[in-house]
Amino acid sequence: MKTILDQLTINKNRLSQNIEQLAEIGKIGETGVCRPTLSTVEKKAFELVSKWMEDAGMTTRLDNCGNLFGRIEGKDPDAPVLMIGSHLDSQPNGGRFDGTAGVLSGIEAVATMTEKGIVPDRPIEVVSFCDEEGWRFNKGLFGSRGIIGKLDEGELGRVDKDGVTREQALREFGCNPDKLSDSVYPPGSIHSFLELHIEQGPLLEKVDQPVGIVTGIAGPLWLTVKVKGFAGHAGTVPMYMRQDALVGASEMILSFNELVKRDSAATTVGTVGALNVSPASRNVIPEEVEFTIDLRDIDLDRRNMCEYDLRENFKQIAEKHNVTVEIIEDQNSEPSFCAGWIKDIIRSECQHLGLDAPNLMSGAFHDSLMLSNVCDYGMIFVRCKEGISHNPAEFASNEDLAIGADVLYRTVLKMMK
Numbered sequence: 001m002k003t004i005l006d007q008l009t010i011n012k013n014r015l016s017q018n019i020e021q022l023a024e025i026g027k028i029g030e031t032g033v034c035r036p037t038l039s040t041v042e043k044k045a046f047e048l049v050s051k052w053m054e055d056a057g058m059t060t061r062l063d064n065c066g067n068l069f070g071r072i073e074g075k076d077p078d079a080p081v082l083m084i085g086s087h088l089d090s091q092p093n094g095g096r097f098d099g100t101a102g103v104l105s106g107i108e109a110v111a112t113m114t115e116k117g118i119v120p121d122r123p124i125e126v127v128s129f130c131d132e133e134g135w136r137f138n139k140g141l142f143g144s145r146g147i148i149g150k151l152d153e154g155e156l157g158r159v160d161k162d163g164v165t166r167e168q169a170l171r172e173f174g175c176n177p178d179k180l181s182d183s184v185y186p187p188g189s190i191h192s193f194l195e196l197h198i199e200q201g202p203l204l205e206k207v208d209q210p211v212g213i214v215t216g217i218a219g220p221l222w223l224t225v226k227v228k229g230f231a232g233h234a235g236t237v238p239m240y241m242r243q244d245a246l247v248g249a250s251e252m253i254l255s256f257n258e259l260v261k262r263d264s265a266a267t268t269v270g271t272v273g274a275l276n277v278s279p280a281s282r283n284v285i286p287e288e289v290e291f292t293i294d295l296r297d298i299d300l301d302r303r304n305m306c307e308y309d310l311r312e313n314f315k316q317i318a319e320k321h322n323v324t325v326e327i328i329e330d331q332n333s334e335p336s337f338c339a340g341w342i343k344d345i346i347r348s349e350c351q352h353l354g355l356d357a358p359n360l361m362s363g364a365f366h367d368s369l370m371l372s373n374v375c376d377y378g379m380i381f382v383r384c385k386e387g388i389s390h391n392p393a394e395f396a397s398n399e400d401l402a403i404g405a406d407v408l409y410r411t412v413l414k415m416m417k
Contacts, residue, residue: 004210004353004354004355004403005399005402005403007353007354007406008402008403008406009112009406009409009410010108010109010112010402010405010406010409011108011111011112012398012399012402012405014108014111015104015105015108015398015401015402015405016398016401016402018052018104018107018108019096019097019100019101019104019398019401021048022045022048022049022088022096022100022104023096023100025041025044025045025048026041026042026045026090028093028392029392030392031095031096031392031393031394031395032093032094032095032391032392033090033094033095033096033392034090034091034092034093034094035088035089035090035094036089036090036092036135036136036160037066037089037130037131037133037136037137037142037169038066038130038131038136038166038169038170038172038173039136039169042088042089042173043173043174045088046062046068046088046128049068049088049103049104049107049128050068050070052104052107052111053070053107053110053126054070055111056070056072056107056108056110056111056114057072057110057111057114058070058071058072058107058110058126059071059072062173062174062175063146063147063175063182063183064146064170064175064176064177064179064180064182064183065130065142065143065146065147065170065175065180065183066130066131066142066143066146066170066173066175067127067128067129067130067143067146067147067183068088068127068128069125069126069127070107070110070125070126070127071123071124071125071126072110072113072114072120072123072124072125073123074119074120074121074122074123074124074416075119075120075121075122076121076122077123079121079122079123079191080122080188080189080190080191080375081122081123081124081125081189081190081191082120082122082123082124082125082191082192082193082194082412082415082416083124083125083126083127083190083191083192083193083194083371083375084102084106084109084110084124084125084126084127084193084194084195084408084412085102085103085106085125085126085127085128085129085193085195085367086099086100086101086102086103086106086128086129086132086195086196086197086366086367087099087102087103087128087129087130087131087132087133087143087367088100088103088128089130089131089132089133089136090133091133091135091390092135093390093391093392094133094390094391094392094394095388095389095390095391095392095393095394095395096394097198097382097384097389097394097395097396097401098197098198098200098389098390098394099128099132099133099197101196101197101198101382101396101401101404102195102196102197103126103127103128104405105196105401105404105405105408106126106127106194106196106408107126108405108409109405109408109409109412110124110126112409113409113412113413118413120412120416121416121417122191122416124412124416127143129141129142129143129144129367130142130143130146131143132144132366132367134222134331136160136169137155137158137159137160137166138158138222138224138292138330139152139155139158139222139330139331140331140365141331141333141365141367141369141370142155142166143367144367144369144370144371145370146180146183146184147183147184147185148184148185148370148371148373148374149181149184150370150373151180156170156177185374187374190371190374190375191375191415192339192342192375192376192377192378192415193368193371193372193375193376193377193378194342194377194378194379194380194408194411194412194415195366195367195368195377195378195379195380196379196380196381196382196404196405196408197362197366197379197380197381197382198381198382198383198384198389198394198396199212199360199381199382199383199384199387200363200364200384200387200389200390201360201363201364201384201387201389202384202386202387203358203360203387204358204360204381204382204383204384205383205384205385205386205387207358209355209356209357209358209383210355210382210383210399210400210403210404211350211355211357211380211381211382211383211400211403211404211407212357212358212359212360212380212381212383213338213343213346213347213350213357213358213359213360213378213379213380213381214338214359214360214361214362214378214379214380214381215337215338215343215359215360215361216298216335216336216337216338216361216362217298217335217336217361217362217364217365217366217368217369217372217379218267218269218296218297218298218335218361218362218363218364218365219296219297219298219300219303219332219333219334219335219336219365219369220294220295220296220331220332220333220365221293221294221295221296221303221307221329221331221332221333222292222293222294222295222329222330222331222332223292223293223295223327223328223329223330224290224291224292224293224327224328224330225249225252225290225291225292225293225314225325225326225327225328226288226289226290226325226326226327226328227245227246227248227249227252227288227289227290227291227318227323227324227325228245228287228288228323228324228325228326229242229243229244229245229248229285229286229287229288229321229322229323229324230243230285230287231279231284231285231286231287232284232285233283233284233285234282234283234284234285235283237285242285243285243321243322243323244285244286244321244323245277245286245287245288245289245323246277246286246289247286247321248289248317248318248320248321248323248325249275249289249291251317251320251321252313252314252317252318252325253272253275253291255310255313255314255317256270256272256293256310256313257270257272259306259309259310259313260295260306263302266297266299266302267297267298267299267361267363268295268296268297268299268302268303268306269295269296269297269363270293270294270295270296270306271293271294272291272292272293272294273292273294274291274292275289275290275291275292276289276290276291277289278290292330293310295307295310296363296365297335298335298361299335300334300335303335311327314327333365333369333370336368336369336372336377337372338368338377338378338379339376339377339378341376342376342377342378342411342415343359343378345378345411345414345415346378346380346407346411348414349407349410349411349414350407352410353403353406353407353410355403355407357407360381362379362381364389366379378411378415380404380407380408380411381404382396382400382401382403382404383396383397383400384396385397
């Protein structure tokens with residue numbers, strides 16, 4: 001009796017070898033990866049992946065937003081393009097599979113088509129989007145927002161921890177930020193988008209399934225909160241006279257944590273991931289604190305209510321501690337839902353392989369979230385050990401990745417018509 005692996009069409013050995021080879025670029029420790037967006041490390045990764053794209057029969061290009069594209073022409077070269085992809089940048093202490101699995105599975109799908117002499121009805125483009133993660137310049141999804149014309153004013157002036165602007169990084173990477181508009185796809189020119197990604201959660205492992213079908217993506221709201229008090233000597237200012245920014249910020253963070261937990265059945269999640277204290281001296285009362293907020297929910301009304309309550313609570317806490325609070329919106333994306341017809345194709349192809357793929361919601365955001373503004377999209381999740389991601393311990397087996405890539409390949413064959 002044939003196993004699922006016996007039924008696969010893609011070259012599972014080539015896929016696993018490519019993932020392993022790419023993991024050497026930016027490798028930290030035994031299994032970790034650090035590939036900052038628009039860095040020399042990511043450039044090296046692009047060079048290697050470009051070669052694999054060309055080996056698969058694609059022509060390659062780097063656009064002015066820092067996106068890498070591989071394209072294979074269709075029978076109708078003017079038809080709207082079917083786009084497949086993800087990203088190659090990583091978290092500062094990330095894993096080998098986040099983003100990478102989606103890009104390399106897309107290349108593997110096209111390579112398999114080329115080897116079989118299959119010419120798609122429409123052009124297919126495999127893309128690695130620039131700065132999906134967002135940690136270097138504190139605002140993600142840059143490349144996918146760039147190609148749909150949704151970049152915000154002032155984005156090129158954002159700086160990393162070393163004072164390098166995004167504009168400077170783009171130029172050093174080989175892009176021309178003066179011509180970002182040249183990278184925008186005309187309305188209607190993208191037919192659909194398909195993305196494979198590790199789940200970054202434990203549900204597939206819990207139900208013992210290698211792949212899942214994504215139903216939608218929770219919308220992320222990113223805020224920066226600045227709390228300002230007044231510095232003073234830690235040994236001489238009485239407690240009742242202090243304007244301690246850190247005390248106020250601490251209460252705000254605890255308040256936010258309680259807000260997102262108030263409905264145990266809800267899909268709301270919230271994180272304070274970075275905090276800076278100034279002047280950061282042992283014997284000086286903190287004068288200014290800046291911290292980040294990441295708030296997400298698939299239910300936009302519930303997320304909006306949480307944001308409203310957050311702002312009201314922070315205002316009251318600031319008054320209580322005689323400090324000021326400023327809330328800056330860094331990123332705001334609404335939740336989106338995958339196209340029914342693409343989910344149906346994925347489900348059908350899973351069934352042909354004997355898979356009982358469950359439906360899953362994505363709490364993490366992906367480039368698919370941006371593409372949903374201009375076209376239908378679908379996503380395939382691959383099982384992720386213990387749900388660990390954004391961590392060197394992130395792991396997906398070669399077998400699961402191969403199954404996911406084969407489902408993607410089979411789905412592409414139906415979507416490209």
